[in-house]
Structure formats: structure tokens, C-alpha cells
Amino acid sequence: MNKDFERIVASLDGDNVKIETIGNIELATYERSNTIKPAYGILVFKGMKKKPESWRISYSKEYVLREKEYYTTIGENFKKVQSFKELGHPYKVGNIVYNSWGYDQTNIDFYQVVGVTAKTIKIRQLKQRTVETGFMSGDTEPIKDSFVSDEVLTKKPYCYGVDQWGIGFEYGAGGLLKHETMSCSWYA
Numbered sequence: 001m002n003k004d005f006e007r008i009v010a011s012l013d014g015d016n017v018k019i020e021t022i023g024n025i026e027l028a029t030y031e032r033s034n035t036i037k038p039a040y041g042i043l044v045f046k047g048m049k050k051k052p053e054s055w056r057i058s059y060s061k062e063y064v065l066r067e068k069e070y071y072t073t074i075g076e077n078f079k080k081v082q083s084f085k086e087l088g089h090p091y092k093v094g095n096i097v098y099n100s101w102g103y104d105q106t107n108i109d110f111y112q113v114v115g116v117t118a119k120t121i122k123i124r125q126l127k128q129r130t131v132e133t134g135f136m137s138g139d140t141e142p143i144k145d146s147f148v149s150d151e152v153l154t155k156k157p158y159c160y161g162v163d164q165w166g167i168g169f170e171y172g173a174g175g176l177l178k179h180e181t182m183s184c185s186w187y188a
Contacts, residue, residue, distance in 0.1 A: 002026055005045040008052070014041060022075030023082070025053075029068055032057070040064040044071050081159055089157040089165050091121045091176065096142050098182060101172025106185045109169075110142035110177065111153070120156050121167075125149065130184065139181040 005026045009019060014030035021027075024047045032039040040061045044054040054071070058064055091097070091113050099109040108128070115122030125148040130140040157165045166175045 002045045002048055004050050005043070005052075008043060008055075012041070012043070020072075022072050023078035025071050025075035025078070027068060027071055029064060042067050042071075046074075077161075081161060088118055089121070089159075090163075091116055091157060091165070096126065096144065096177040097121075097123060097167055097174055098142075098177050099167070099169045099172050099174040100182070101169065102185075105136075105187045106183065107172075108140050108182045108184045109174075110140075112142075112144065112147070114152065120154050122152050122154050124152055133183075136187065137183065137185040140184045141181040142177070 001021070005028075009017065009028045012028065012030055013034070014032045017028055017030040019026070019028045026045045028043045030041045030043075032041060037059050039057050039059055040063075041057040042054065042064045043052055044067075046053040054067065056064065056067055093113050093116055095113040097111050097113065099111070101107050101109075110126040110128050111123035112126050113121050114124050126142045126144065127146045127148055128140050128142050130138050132138040155167045155169075157167050160166050164175075166173055
């Protein structure tokens, strides 16, 4: 349990304090009956942060229950993501991944997975074919097994949602290619 959460919960001025841990969320709900009207409170810590994610006191019990439901959902989703992380990334040798980047244009680079470990993937950049479909825009597709160079990059995939994996690049981010082509654009 987060030590700062424990310290604040011990100092709460309230009755009927209920403590729950859901995934990476620790929350305490409580009532304050020593006020003119009964008041309800919720204290939420996320992970090992030193400050509360949320600390609210309201005369509306419904408000506190909505806030509790919101953070319970976040905690449940965290648990689901953790279970996917434990299974490991989905990348396999031969998969094609993309990198989308650019400021005033959309650049797409394609890579082919050439090696896999439990925590990393090795990729090589692929040549691509682009067809103009509009003014300074088009569709681009990778040419499998046709590499730009011999350079091999090692990347560590990250899980950002339930069964959603990404790859960070120096510029931009990407993931597993799910369609044959991707839209791109250029300037001048």
C-alpha cells in the first residue's frame, strides 16, 4: 500500500471509512457526520504517487459514487493491461510494423520484424510504393522483404491498452500494420 495514502487515510476526519485497492488504484470513501449536513468524501491514489490523484468532499453521495465508479474502471483496465503485458508482445518474425511521423505532413515508414525476444523486436526498414490519390496526399504500402539497408533496429514494444501494443521511434510512433496501405501526405 502507498505510504502517503496510509498516512492521509489515518488522518481522515470521518466515519465509515472504506478502503479498496483495484489494480493500481487505492481509494478510500468516507462520511463526515460532524458537519451541518452529512458530507461524503473520496480519496484516490494512483500507483506510488506522493500526491492524491483525487480528493473530493461533497454533500452529494451520488457524486462520490460516480467518482468511485470512474476510478474503479481505471483500476480494472489497469489489471487487464497488466495481464496482457504478462503474456508478452504479439510481434512475430515477418510481421510488418509502421512508424507514422511528421508535423505538417504525414510520413509513413515501414519495417519488417526480423528477430524477436520476450521483451524486444529487431526490425529493418522496408522500401515502399506510394500512389498519389489527391493533392499532396496518397496511399503507401510496404514492399515485403525489400529492405532499404542492412541496418537492424532493436525496439521494445509497449502496451498502452487492452491488447494494444505500440513501438516508439526517434520521431513518431507506430505498431503492427493492420491494413495493406496507409494514408500519407507531403508538403512541396
